[in-house]
Amino acid sequence: MTHTNSYLREEFFINCSNTTQPPTAYLRVSNIIVTNISLDEGELQISNNMAETCYNEQGNVTSSNDYSLDLPLPYTISDTKNKLYTVGCDTYSILQGFLGEDEFDTGCISICNRLDIVDQYSCSGTGCCQTNIPRGLKNTTVTLDTINSHKDIWDFNPCSYAFIADQGQFNFSAASLKKQDNNSWLPAVLNWAIGNDTDSCDEAQKRKDFACKANSRCANGPINGFVGYLCQCLPGYEGNPYHPDGCQDIDECTALNPCNGLNEVCVNSLGNYSCLCRKRDLIV
Template identity: 50%
Template sequence: MTHISLEGELQIIQEIAYDCYNDMNEPLFSNNPSLSLPTPYTISDTKNKFIVVGCDALALFQGHRGDENYTTGCMSICNDNVGSANASCSGIGCCQTSIPSGLQSLGMKVSSFYNHSYITSHCGYALIVQEDQFTYSGNKSITDLLGIEQLPMVVNWGIGDEPCDAAEKKLDYSCKKNSECVNRTITIGSGSSGYFCQCLPGYEGNPYLPDGCQDIDECEANPCNGLNGVCLNTPGNYSCLCSKGYKNNGPNGKCIKDNSSNRLLLIVLSLGIS
């Protein structure tokens, strides 16, 4: 594990799959990594992508969710050599696809149609990777991956196997003061993948610790437009106390010039003249 988020995510390092041949088109080395996660951990479908890189690569991805098995594949080819690879991951040099939510395992395997015999790069690669941690850049990515064995991916986590409405009634409920419960929207088989906690709006900190969510002093950012008003911090919120001649332009808004007295004066004058 390299990073954990309080809102139900953690980053881990996952091996990539590769299939390499020598100059004689003979198998050189390969790797078919796998991963199995215990409940309630699942592979994030929103933060990860299944990507295949190479000019002669066919990769399979397998996973399971409860009693369900899932298999998908992706093929990456080039017209003749690495130099013909596109800069975009659209099938020539690179192929990518999404994965379903709730997967608790993965297995990857890469193979070659022609033993990489007609291209200058003798390897194909497959990776489940955090989407913003890998950018495909044509032939450079194909050659650079030769020296990479691992890349980051994101795993979802939750507390228990019950939704918030059931968890809130139990003595071991984890969300503390000034926090709220959030249901995980992922299902594992026929059951729930639990919940996580987050601080209420206007608070920050660790929602799993007593008094972990502390009030944010919004007035430090001076949201009341300087000399036209005074900011009053309140628990989880703030308000603007406007100076004379100014008014608040809405909930938590800034102080703006109040022209209502001028309008009233004009009305009185008009009536008097009439």
């Protein structure tokens, strides 16, 4: 369902589909599922799929699924929130993507020949390895390969997996080596900002299409690879700084109850509050 004029610009359109219950939010007209939006930090949380290759006992591939994520401008994969994870005991992954117009390649390898040597709760190279994501990465593919087709470890690890995920949302354990649900989705974080290479706050504020509305401030890029800007509510205000009505005053007296109720009375003001002494009758 599309709501006309309910988004700042075409690149920020979130398509809410009522074909599922509850409804599902997609980034523009893609199949990228959006699960959270951070206006202050310029982030989108998305549901991210994984690459998977499974083998039978003879080392033949029984199922295989590569991973790809094609991002429209102005989105890139967050280098501070995500990592590339590779899970398996006879597994290596290769990530290919673009930094601007330049192609970038990285990956990692995970090797172990027995389950009892796997670090049960650490992604440290035996059963699981992890790789940093470079700043500004977009349009990525992840492929999996193996050294010995899992033939020596098939009984406890028949499959290899690789995925980009929010590092605070994935916790490796030895159970991760078992067959995963191939419909599994993991959260990952994208970055975004307003404008293009010339749109710093100093320049953007001179333009008619400056995005920051009432009671907000401009925050300069680059933010994780972007040159552009974000809008943030001023202290004491909350809401959507890109909305035509801007950010709204927080009633700290109601929300925070900051004053000493016995001796002080709270008085709210725009963007602030005051604690005033209560008047007391003089007793003679």
